[in-house]
Structure formats: structure tokens, C-alpha cells
Amino acid sequence: xxxxxxxxxxxxxxxxxxxxxxxxxxxxxxxxxxxxxxxxxxxxxxxxxxxxxxxxxxxxxxxxxxxxxxxxxxxxxxxxxxxxxxxxxxxxxxxxxxxxxxxxxxxxxxxxxxxxxxxxxxxxxxxxxxxxxxxxxxxxxxxxxxxxxxxxxxxxxxxxxxxxxxxxxxxxxxxxxxxxxxxxxxxxxxxxxxxxxxxxxxxxxxxxxxxxxxxxxxxxxxxxxxxxxxxxxxxxxxxxxxxxxxxxxxxxxxxxxxxxxxxxxxxxxxxxxxxxxxxxxxxxxxxxxxxxxxxxxxxxxxxxxxxxxxxxxxxxxxxxxxxxxxxxxxxxxxxxxxxxxxxxxxxxxxxxxxxxxxxxxxxxxxxxxxxxxxxxxxxxxxxxxxxxxxxxxxxxxxxxxxxxxxxxxxxxxxxxxxxxxxxxxxxxxxxxxxxxx
Amino acid sequence: xxxxxxxxxxxxxxxxxxxxxxxxxxxxxxxxxxxxxxxxxxxxxxxxxxxxxxxxxxxxxxxxxxxxxxxxxxxxxxxxxxxxxxxxxxxxxxxxxxxxxxxxxxxxxxxxxxxxxxxxxxxxxxxxxxxxxxxxxxxxxxxxxxxxxxxxxxxxxxxxxxxxxxxxxxxxxxxxxxxxxxxxxxxxxxxxxxxxxxxxxxxxxxxxxxxxxxxxxxxxxxxxxxxxxxxxxxxxxxxxxxxxxxxxxxxxxxxxxxxxxxxxxxxxxxxxxxxxxxxxxxxxxxxxxxxxxxxxxxxxxxxxxxxxxxxxxxxxxxxxxxxxxxxxxxxxxxxxxxxxxxxxxxxxxxxxxxxxxxxxxxxxxxxxxxxxxxxxxxxxxxxxxxxxxxxxxxxxxxxxxxxxxxxxxxxxxxxxxxxxxxxxxxxxxxxxxxxxx
Numbered sequence: 001x002x003x004x005x006x007x008x009x010x011x012x013x014x015x016x017x018x019x020x021x022x023x024x025x026x027x028x029x030x031x032x033x034x035x036x037x038x039x040x041x042x043x044x045x046x047x048x049x050x051x052x053x054x055x056x057x058x059x060x061x062x063x064x065x066x067x068x069x070x071x072x073x074x075x076x077x078x079x080x081x082x083x084x085x086x087x088x089x090x091x092x093x094x095x096x097x098x099x100x101x102x103x104x105x106x107x108x109x110x111x112x113x114x115x116x117x118x119x120x121x122x123x124x125x126x127x128x129x130x131x132x133x134x135x136x137x138x139x140x141x142x143x144x145x146x147x148x149x150x151x152x153x154x155x156x157x158x159x160x161x162x163x164x165x166x167x168x169x170x171x172x173x174x175x176x177x178x179x180x181x182x183x184x185x186x187x188x189x190x191x192x193x194x195x196x197x198x199x200x201x202x203x204x205x206x207x208x209x210x211x212x213x214x215x216x217x218x219x220x221x222x223x224x225x226x227x228x229x230x231x232x233x234x235x236x237x238x239x240x241x242x243x244x245x246x247x248x249x250x251x252x253x254x255x256x257x258x259x260x261x262x263x264x265x266x267x268x269x270x271x272x273x274x275x276x277x278x279x280x281x282x283x284x285x286x287x288x289x290x291x292x293x294x295x296x297x298x299x300x301x302x303x304x305x306x307x308x309x310x311x312x313x314x315x316x317x318x319x320x321x322x323x324x325x326x327x328x329x330x331x332x333x334x335x336x337x338x339x340x341x342x343x344x345x346x347x348x349x350x351x352x353x354x355x356x357x358x359x360x361x362x363x364x365x366x367x368x369x370x371x372x373x374x375x376x377x378x379x380x381x382x383x384x385x386x387x388x389x390x391x392x393x394x395x396x397x398x399x400x401x402x403x404x405x406x407x408x409x410x411x412x413x414x415x416x417x418x419x420x421x422x423x424x425x426x427x428x429x430x431x432x433x434x435x436x437x
Numbered sequence: 438x439x440x441x442x443x444x445x446x447x448x449x450x451x452x453x454x455x456x457x458x459x460x461x462x463x464x465x466x467x468x469x470x471x472x473x474x475x476x477x478x479x480x481x482x483x484x485x486x487x488x489x490x491x492x493x494x495x496x497x498x499x500x501x502x503x504x505x506x507x508x509x510x511x512x513x514x515x516x517x518x519x520x521x522x523x524x525x526x527x528x529x530x531x532x533x534x535x536x537x538x539x540x541x542x543x544x545x546x547x548x549x550x551x552x553x554x555x556x557x558x559x560x561x562x563x564x565x566x567x568x569x570x571x572x573x574x575x576x577x578x579x580x581x582x583x584x585x586x587x588x589x590x591x592x593x594x595x596x597x598x599x600x601x602x603x604x605x606x607x608x609x610x611x612x613x614x615x616x617x618x619x620x621x622x623x624x625x626x627x628x629x630x631x632x633x634x635x636x637x638x639x640x641x642x643x644x645x646x647x648x649x650x651x652x653x654x655x656x657x658x659x660x661x662x663x664x665x666x667x668x669x670x671x672x673x674x675x676x677x678x679x680x681x682x683x684x685x686x687x688x689x690x691x692x693x694x695x696x697x698x699x700x701x702x703x704x705x706x707x708x709x710x711x712x713x714x715x716x717x718x719x720x721x722x723x724x725x726x727x728x729x730x731x732x733x734x735x736x737x738x739x740x741x742x743x744x745x746x747x748x749x750x751x752x753x754x755x756x757x758x759x760x761x762x763x764x765x766x767x768x769x770x771x772x773x774x775x776x777x778x779x780x781x782x783x784x785x786x787x788x789x790x791x792x793x794x795x796x797x798x799x800x801x802x803x804x805x806x807x808x809x810x811x812x813x814x815x816x817x818x819x820x821x822x823x824x825x826x827x828x829x830x831x832x833x834x835x836x837x838x839x840x841x842x843x844x845x846x847x848x849x850x851x852x853x854x855x856x857x858x859x860x861x862x863x864x865x866x867x868x869x870x871x872x873x874x
Contacts, residue, residue, distance in 0.1 A: 005609075
């Protein structure tokens with residue numbers, strides 16, 4: 001088998017066999033196949049696509065390229081949830097404890113934020129002492145004892161994906177749906193989860209900008225799950241405006257804690273209740289989706305989801321008092337100023353991407369891979385699409401390190417809003433659901 | 438400007454600007470742009486194509502990437518002729534002296550053979566003493582004094598093309614017409630010729646397998662010439678059977694010499710007379726194409742084309758007696774055996790590629806870049822398409838180093854023939870002509 005023949009076959013739009021994909025991916029991992037051949041192949045995949053069978057083989061080959069974590073000795077089913085990334089997306093922080101408190105173990109490896117999209121690890125690291133650096137034995141022990149673990153990816157998890165991901169970034173092959181889908185799924189599969197709920201964000205503040213792309217990606221990942229013998233369901237959810245009200249690491253942790261106390265924003269609460277119930281039902285914790293919906297509401301009402309969050313934080317070295325006194329435990333920004341509405345009217349746009357970019361500019365995210373993140377800064381919305389605001393009323397509150405930063409943020413954010421003289425219907429949050437087959 | 442944005446633009450099928458192409462090509466030459474970005478870009482070009490304007494800018498950028506030879510101090514016009522490569526293609530050997538003897542200086546840089554296609558330098562090197570290693574001052578001096586020079590490419594001629602050519606070979610991007618056209622034309626333009634006649638071979642023994650591809654390539658190169666301010670004409674000629682009768686280095690030199698004596702095979706003679714006349718007319722040596730046709734016939738009849746060949750050989754260190762006693766001066770193979778026809782019938786196929794491959798297998802060409810070439814071996818056809826052969830009559834003569842090699846060649850060649858019980862019309866040699874605009 002020769003790499004150049006495999007590239008030529010994909011160039012000509014033919015379907016690659018499992019053996020050809022395995023040869024290419026393991027050869028690339030071992031550096032027998034050089035970057036330039038992988039780059040040409042990625043561009044051919046980008047422009048000619050892949051069938052579901054090819055995408056599944058690619059996913060499995062990348063999962064096999066490094067360590068594969070076997071969690072079958074820990075629990076019969078391990079749940080995971082993955083979001084394609086958005087602005088204000090703190091779902092994992094609230095969903096994990098809620099599902100774990102409902103009796104379903106959750107084990108998850110997560111990433112850091114880059115660009116306008118935040119990262120779960122960055123958010124959790126705003127809790128003093130909390131660490132994502134956990135060995136595999138610790139990972140397993142914590143699932144058994146606490147029922148919830150969120151760790152950083154080990155270096156050897158799907159190394160082929162890590163190499164291809166870096167290469168795609170500099171060869172204009174990032175937008176390929178089969179490459180995106182296999183990248184996400186290879187890490188999920190290598191990390192050992194067998195029930196996976198995917199949240200594909202769509203809109204201005206997401207990587208998928210159109211419903212067509214988001215739908216195709218969701219369907220593709222569900223198909224990979226089916227072909228790879230995993231239970232995978234997906235939702236396409238709105239990311240035209242930020243999710244919930246808080247954007248920024250410590251600010252989002254506070255919002256997640258408030259939500260676990262039953263005092264979260266309506267849209268965010270709706271989403272985590274729905275996703276938690278869906279995941280529990282997929283894991284056969286309840287007989288019906290309705291029973292799962294009742295169970296998760298109860299776990300919030302009786303405080304057990306909040307206690308699970310505290311136990312999880314403590315298990316990973318963090319200060320569990322964060323749940324009782326978030327303002328005292330979490331860092332806060334020295335400058336907090338409101339951004340006031342220059343007009344009266346109903347908000348018709350609160351563009352998510354601008355909020356993500358502004359959060360990065362305030363120091364809360366990364367423009368470059370090695371940037372340090374400030375946990376305290378960010379933005380808290382006081383109005384969303386469909387809300388009427390009077391001139392002079394605060395649109396949001398900016399949390400910044402300096403007055404100059406806050407002024408810069410205000411200038412960035414004002415163009416992210418549109419006002420309408422007539423009523424505006426808020427966007428539907430959960431746009432589509434793709435159940436596991 | 439960033440390389441990744443240029444790749445993305447081509448990935449999306451947009452037209453690149455002259456500045457973008459220049460940035461990419463000079464960056465690649467200087468190694469500021471790595472192989473993997475060039476590989477992704479080549480695949481995007483392969484699958485999305487290039488406009489004539491883009492292909493011309495690419496050609497000129499590659500020509501500018503190294504030394505550009507200025508021959509304007511040597512003669513007002515310098516003619517060149519380029520073939521895309523075929524089997525038995527010794528056109529340059531006869532055409533060069535014929536055009537030079539007719540008063541038009543010819544200065545040409547040529548390549549070596551690889552795969553089934555032979556190389557002009559390999560053929561000429563079968564003449565004892567002849568060398569292609571000529572400095573630029575020698576090159577100019579020889580055009581002035583002899584009117585004809587054929588040299589190896591200098592190392593610094595279009596280095597971007599050299600790098601891209603090697604990369605395309607291993608990234609399945611060889612078949613891209615804009616990349617093929619710009620590769621050929623960049624070297625022609627950097628080498629200083631201003632009137633270029635292109636011979637695009639089509640068929641079984643050529644890189645272009647279909648008339649559509651050959652026509653597109655010919656049109657593209659003529660368009661590049663027009664946009665780049667050069668006089669470029671092209672012909673598409675048949676390469677389903679070998680050109681002339683001889684295949685193999687010394688054997689082809691003998692055939693070229695015989696042709697300059699007026700005793701060449703009909704098809705080969707027809708081609709070089711037509712191409713020489715066309716080139717002379719393009720260079721305004723004669724007022725009409727008819728006058729040019731008469732002139733070249735005269736230059737063969739009066740022996741001046743043959744004398745020009747002898748002068749040219751001597752100028753580059755070769756033995757000029759080769760024209761008087763080719764059999765004595767040129768090396769010959771120890772084993773010469775006929776391949777006899779197993780059937781009676783009219784030949785309907787004499788597949789060129791099989792002859793090219795067999796010549797390589799006999800030692801007359803290169804399977805790998807660094808293989809040494811044996812000048813003596815090859816094949817001489819005794820019948821071509823349309824000829825009636827009786828059972829037992831020789832189809833061709835095999836010139837080999839050993840009897841075993843000759844037997845192997847016979848076994849390879851027999852399936853290259855087809856016989857028909859009914860008459861067969863020989864293929865038309867010159868299929869299309871594209872004149873300079």
C-alpha cells in the first residue's frame with residue numbers, strides 16, 4: 001500500500017477501505033507518512049467528502065492511534081456529553097453533577113478554550129485548587145466514588161487527531177465535516193464513554209454557522225456512533241446569542257451553581273434539564289423520558305445536584321465552599337461597569353461571537369494557544385433577544401481588569417446589539433434532536 | 438498575507454491574484470512556506486482548477502523564482518520546441534538542425550527521461566563525447582556561432598517548479614492541467630526563448646490519455662504564451678503507437694540522422710517537416726507557411742540540415758562523424774533478435790506505452806531517477822498500424838544486452854499488438870494545431 005495511491009483515490013472521489021484508512025492514519029502517527037501527504041489528503045477529503053463508513057473508520061483509526069481507556073470495570077455505562085463550543089456554554093458544569101446525582105456515572109475528558117469559544121477546564125480552574133490533571137487510576141477511582149470526573153485529555157489520547165488537527169489549522173482544511181466529526185468522536189471513543197450526548201451549536205457564536213452544516217455534522221456523528229457500536233444522540237442548539245447570561249470563567253461557574261440551586265437563567269435551565277433527562281434515558285436510568293425529566297427536577301429541588309458539584313470539586317482539589325459562597329471563593333474583577341442601551345426598543349440581536357471575542361480581549365480567553373487566562377473577567381447580560389430595554393437601562397455588565405479594558409469592551413459590544421420597534425420572538429433554543437439508533 | 442488564507446481561497450474555488458500567487462511561490466521557494474501548505478494548495482488547485490490568468494501568473498512566478506536567461510543580445514528571436522513526452526519521440530534531434538539550417542537560431546534546455554517516456558539528453562549522450570553540461574556564456578556563444586544548442590537545465594532554472602514537481606509526485610497532484618502547463622511553460626520562459634512550438638502528445642504512450650485533456654493543455658499553454666507576451670503555438674499529435682520506427686537512445690539518433698538525409702520513416706518525416714515549417718513561419722523567416730515548407734525540404738535535400746547536426750554535435754564535444762557512419766560511431770547492442778508475428782493480418786494496435794516500458798526494462802530508460810541508461814538497447818519497428826503482416830514476418834527487432842533480456846522484451850511486446858482481418862486506416866499523426874494569437 002502506498003500513501004500516494006490512497007490520496008489519489010480520495011482525490012478521485014472514491015471510497016477508501018478500512019485498511020487504507022488504517023494504513024494512512026497509523027502511518028501518519030508513526031511519521032512514516034509525512035505532513036505534506038497528510039495535507040494533500042486532508043484537502044482531498046475537504047473537497048470530496050467521506051461516506052459515513054469512511055468517517056467511522058477514520059474515527060476508529062484515530063482512536064486506536066494512542067491510549068484507549070477501558071472503563072468497563074468501573075460501571076456498565078459511562079456517560080459523556082460534548083459541545084462543539086459556543087459562547088457562555090457552561091452546560092457541562094451543571095449537567096455533569098445533575099446526571100451523576102441522578103445515578104448515572106459521568107466520566108469526561110475536556111479541552112481548553114481557543115478563540116471566541118470558552119473551555120470547560122478554564123472555567124473550572126477559576127475555583128481555587130481545582131485541577132484537571134488526573135491520572136487514569138484516579139479518573140476511575142473518582143467515577144466509582146463520586147460518580148463524576150472531568151479531566152484534561154491525556155497526551156496520548158488519539159495522537160493522530162492531535163497531529164491532524166494542528167495540520168488542518170494551517171492547511172485550510174478545518175471546515176471539513178468528516179474531519180470535524182471524526183476528530184470529536186475519536187477522542188470520545190478513546191476516552192471510554194459508551195453513551196454520548198452531543199450538543200452541536202449553530203449560529204453566529206458557533207463553528208457551524210448554518211443549520212445545514214450543523215444538521216449534517218450531528219447526523220454524521222450519530223451515524224459514527226451507530227457504526228462504532230456506541231449510543232450517540234445529538235441536539236442542534238441555538239448559538240446566535242450567548243447561552244444563559246454569564247460569559248467568562250468565574251462568572252460562568254457562578255451561573256452554573258445558581259442553576260443547580262434552581263435560580264439559573266431560563267434558557268440555560270431549560271437546556272440542562274432537557275439534556276440531563278435525555279442522557280439519563282439513553283443510559284436506561286429511567287423507563288421513560290418523562291420519568292427522567294421528573295428525576296432531574298427533583299435532584300435540583302432536593303439539593304443533591306448541588307452537593308454532587310461540591311463533592312466533585314473537592315475530589316479534584318478545589319474548594320467545595322464555592323457552592324455556598326461563590327462570591328467569596330471565586331475571583332472577581334476590579335472594574336465592573338454597566339453598558340447602557342443607547343436606544344429604547346426590543347432586542348432583536350445579541351450577537352454571540354462579539355461577546356466571545358470581547359471576553360478574550362478582556363483576558364478571559366486565548367487568542368493564542370499559550371495565552372494565560374484571567375478567571376475573573378467577562379460579561380453578564382441583563383437582557384437577551386426579545387427583551388424590551390429602555391434607553392439608559394443596562395444591556396450588560398462588563399467585568400474588567402482596568403477601566404480602559406472596560407471601555408474597549410463597551411465599544412466592541414455595542415455593535416453586537418440590534419433593536420426593533422416591534423416585538424421580537426426569542427429564538428428557539430433546542431432546534432433539532434437526533435436520537436441514538 | 439498568510440499562506441493559509443491563499444489555500445482557503447483556492448479551496449473555495451476563487452481566483453487568486455497575481456500578488457497572492459507570487460507570495461505563495463516565492464515563499465515556497467525560500468522555504469518560508471512549508472511543503473505541507475504547498476501540498477494542500479496543490480490539491481486545491483488540482484480539484485478547483487485555475488483560470489488562464491492565474492495559470493499565467495503561476496508560470497511567471499515560477500520562472501522568476503530562479504535564474505532568468507536573457508538571450509536578447511544573441512538574436513532578435515530564439516526558437517524552442519517542447520514535447521510533452523512520448524515513445525520514440527526524437528523530434529528535437531532532427532527538428533533543431535533543420536530549423537537552425539533554415540536560418541532561425543534554436544536554443545533549448547532539455548530534460549532526461551523518466552518512466553516510459555525517453556529524454557532528449559539521454560538520446561544525444563549516446564553520441565561519444567557529446568555533453569549537455571554547458572555554461573550560460575557557452576550557451577550564448579554556441580547559438581551565435583552554430584545557431585543550435587541543446588543543454589541540460591541549469592540547477593537554478595525555475596527552482597519553484599523543481600520543488601513543486603517533486604511534491605506533486607508524492608501528493609497525487611501530478612494530473613492537474615494548470616500545474617502541468619505552468620511547469621512546462623515556466624522553464625521555457627526562464628530559459629529565454631520567445632517563440633515556442635509545443636507538441637502535446639495524446640494517447641496510450643503519452644501523459645495525456647484523452648483528446649479532451651490534450652486539447653485543454655495545448656489551449657492553456659497557448660493562452661499562457663499570449664498573456665505572457667511570448668509567441669506560443671501548439672499541436673496535438675498522436676502517441677497511440679511509437680513515433681517513427683526506432684525506440685532507444687542510439688537507435689533514435691540513427692533514425693534522426695537518416696531522416697536528415699531524407700531517408701526517415703514517413704510519419705516522423707511528415708511531423709518534423711510540418712513542425713519546422715510552422716516554427717520558421719512563427720519566427721517570420723518566411724512570408725508564408727508554404728515558403729517555409731519549401732525551405733525545410735530544400736535544407737534536407739541539399740544536406741545543410743545534416744551538416745548543421747554535425748556542427749552542433751561537434752560544438753558540444755561529440756564525434757561529428759556520427760552523421761557519416763552512425764553504425765560505426767554509435768554503440769550497438771550485442772543481441773539483436775526479431776519478434777515474429779504469430780498471426781497474419783493488418784496491425785490495428787501497436788501500443789506505444791508497452792514499447793516505452795520495454796525499452797526501460799531493457800536498460801534504455803529510467804524506472805528511478807538515478808538509474809543509469811544503456812544507450813545501445815531498444816526496439817526497431819518493422820510494421821506499424823495499417824500494415825499487413827504475414828505470420829512469421831518480423832514485427833520488430835529487439836536490441837538487448839542479453840538473450841534473456843531479449844526474450845523478456847518479446848514477451849512484453851507481443852500483447853502490445855492487435856491484428857485485424859480487414860484493412861485498418863493508420864491514425865492521423867497531427868490531430869490539431871493551435872496557432873499563436
